[in-house]
Amino acid sequence: MPRPGADVPPAPVPTADVSTAAESMPRGAPASTRPIPALTLVAHPTATRIGERLLLHGLLAGREVTLSRNAPDFTRPGEPLGLPLGDPFMSRKPLRFTPAGEGVRVLPPEEGRCTCAGEPLPASGREFGPEALARGVLLEFSGRTVVLLHLAPAPGPGAPASLGMVGESAPLQALRRHIERVADLDVPVLIRGETGTGKELVAQALHSRSRRGGPFVSVNLGAIPKELAAAELFGSVRGAFTGSQRDREGFFRAAQGGTLFLDEVGEASPEVQVMLLRVLETGELYPVGASRPVATDVRLVAATDADLEAQIEEGRFRAPLLHRLAGYELRLPPLRERREDIGPLFLHFARQELEALGEAHHLTPSDPYAPPWLPAALAVRLVLHPWPGNIRQLRNVARQLVISSRGQPFLELDARLAQELRLPLAPAPKPAPAPAPEATPEPEAAARRKSTEVGEPELLAALRAHDWDVKRAALHLGIARSSIYDLIERSPSLRLAGDLSVEELTRCFHACEGNLDEMVKRLEVSRRALNRRVKELGLVPKGT
Template sequence: MQDKPFTDVSTAATPRRSREESTRPAFVLTVVSHPTPRRAGERLVLGALSSGLPVSVSRVGPDFVLPGATLGMPLADTFISRKPLVFEPAGPDRVRLRVEEGGTPVRVGTEPVTGTREFGPEALREGVPLVLSDRVVLLLHQALPFEAPTNDALGMVGHGQGTRRVREDVIRVADLKVPVLIRGETGSGKELVARAIHQRSPRRNGPFVSVNLGAIPKELAAAELFGARKGAYTGAHQEREGFFRAAHGGTLFLDEVGEAPPEVQVMLLRALETGEVYPVGGSAPVAVDTRLITATDADLEARIVQGSFKAPLLHRLAGYDIQVPPLRERREDIGVLFQHFAREELASLGEGPGLEAMASQETPWLPASLAVRLVSFAWPGNVRQLRNFTRQIVIGSRGQGSLQASPRLEQELEAAAAPGARPSPTPAPVAPSAEEPEQARRKPSEVSDAELLEALRASAWDLKAAAQRLGITRPSLYVLIEKSPSLRTAGDLSVEEISRCYQECQGDLDTMARRLEVSKRGLQRRVRELGLGPA
């Protein structure tokens, strides 16, 4: 039987595009995992869909290419059929997948697809993992279709739109003298961005001094940053240089700048305005030539309203503002990042010739089921958490032919999967209780911030009960809490705040959770980490 023709929509086949087309998001298929590991991150732009035309994808074509590259190749896995999968436009921001009978077996996450399956805007924004023949995992999502090649990766791994935007920001500001404020969640790679700015700046041969303000006791912060004269305070037995002077001629990176005490904020503002610092106990200013880069995962504007952060300082720190996207907003990079960290871990273990030798026509080294879990996970700890997961999976799979997550890691990956990244089976109806009235299932986007806070308070910060009250899943609730401008998690609490509340509430976790307005389970974990509660 003759193979059906497919539509060639590779970027090489459509080289001329208008400016409007190049800035309009398109539907894209990105390789998350493949029996040949180096192919992670390659993508196919389904450009024809925007013109109302279908696109066919099979083993023999079209070509998948890295963003910015010109040459690529088809999926080319012998377990994938020559009979194509067909992607069709199904209305505004909707895509229909049609699977031919006898063609390549396809699963959406964990659910087999027979016939057709439609995906709406919300699922496509999150990214839909497609598993082909239990060997290749593709992510169907939206991205800018045409991008200029980037020769300098700046030490940043990934080809996604958010990663490329950060690279562009680094290139724009690196050679300037203006201070830079880097915003992003914990573990998203803010220090990596700061190092990239330093390495591309005229100060690259000078020192790069990295300081976490949140780890410095508040009473010592001024002396650590600006230096101190001998005898300036109890325990100052010798003169302290300070981080500003240590970074003279180079770059000083201050992480968690939102934790700076009020007196340090005043001194930082003066240092930025005058280029001078006053050591603690000193009477004369010291000139410093230091570029300041700061980072925060806090909402500084909200802290200004609360009176805990000074508006003039924010205006000085944010000479240029860079936003680092969380990992859940650039899922197309998860496969590339996992392979990168796996290579590093294998090299450190001295395990054989490296990742490329793991390519097999029989069994992929990264099983499709594990790849789907990785791309569907919410990653509240971002890139740092992914790196830790990769290390644990690689070490735990030593001596095996393919990777395998431990039962504990499997449970963790499954428990906090992103709400829109993989379809979930329809939950069985649950009889309503007097405490928690039954509500119809609803989209997380329909829940307002005020309604979220009200449900949490009414449920005494029991996240399971709050999710049921709102009619959403627990993973969806986690994402709403992370995105909320008025809520925080147990991880945001300072040691002093937890310790003080523990003493005042006499260790009663229920009372502490209500007072601090955080999840009881997360608070219990922090209490144990600090050695305050029972093991």
């Protein structure tokens, strides 16, 4: 219950929540609309081919699909013609993909020719279920070509325009469709997403597709001193405050007839929140120090990576303002949920840097036997990296790789980048040990609490006390199970099994001689999720 006098939480608003291909498609959907198993090129001796795709239509019809260096053709989305893989080091004998329930079984031509997560595929093949396909499965051929086996949206008429965004994943295509649906409407839009996901690019796409021909003005509220924010946004009159020697127009009036993009809107001060709410409700604003309102005609687009609902509970954000800002909500997917886009995005950023250096010829080598410009092992690292900084971080990594490898025929990782892409876990704090749980089938739930009340030391102690069983730890803490994952993701010292690199998993498996319980203690992740990751790598835990 809200405290007396507190803002009432806003009613649900229209939300464009972009999900993965597997989650967005109900079981038993018609074959014409079901996501299709697909292969996307992540690394190739001719680097310009990164991003080309092969849709495995036959699997939906219950047929086997084969792949060799000579056939079939990979094509760039939207283009009719393509080419086979064509790498002379790849076997002429075909790799086979066969239906396996809701998953796919991959059978190699001969053991050692194709690897998955650094391990050769066994002669009997390996089956990948829908969860693995939703995350993406990396297959490497002859240490030179890498493809990602994943689920792709079924092609259909009226594909959305690219809107300046690189990628063809299901979450990105869904986002483009939602942008097209709301762009020409004069409703405020709230863009949510993690840092570095491209929120300003989405705001620019909304502006370019709108009916407005006015300016696009971008403002980062987190970069404006709070004492100046009101005057910067709404303008001020001469003498309104000390040092005010002339009238100031303000960003709202600078964007008249166009779009005003407010990034990091969660950083708005209470004063600015009240003034924003008035503008959204009345279409009028009061410059600081003015006694008369000024009419404004601005399409407002706001963005945040903050949990505004939590801020409302804490009294730091006004619920009515959230309701007004979110006339329509767009949620941007993090890069780790659109792994098939990582290769094309990396190529896009790397090409820009290579062209600036005059070295774009590396992308189209004349010798098919030359080492690839993007080594397969590096491509695998890029795809498996969790990218906490998302697209911004990927762009910076691409720039660093190209510049540090300047004058060389292929990219090389320096020590700093190798460390960044490995993302070693920082030592966890050592809280006081929690009391041992009683030997009951399920621990008694504590009184219900808000997840914001649980600090990292208490969370870590509960997880350790319950052997990293997320359900039991949630019951012990008295919070929802889903909140545990949110807390782990927000904690710099904790991680999920999905964040573990292939190298770390494999190394720990061998060090623990396949003992899953010992691996849980060392890696400190959920046993169930760790067991699933280990099996996806083709490793067999002791006792199974």
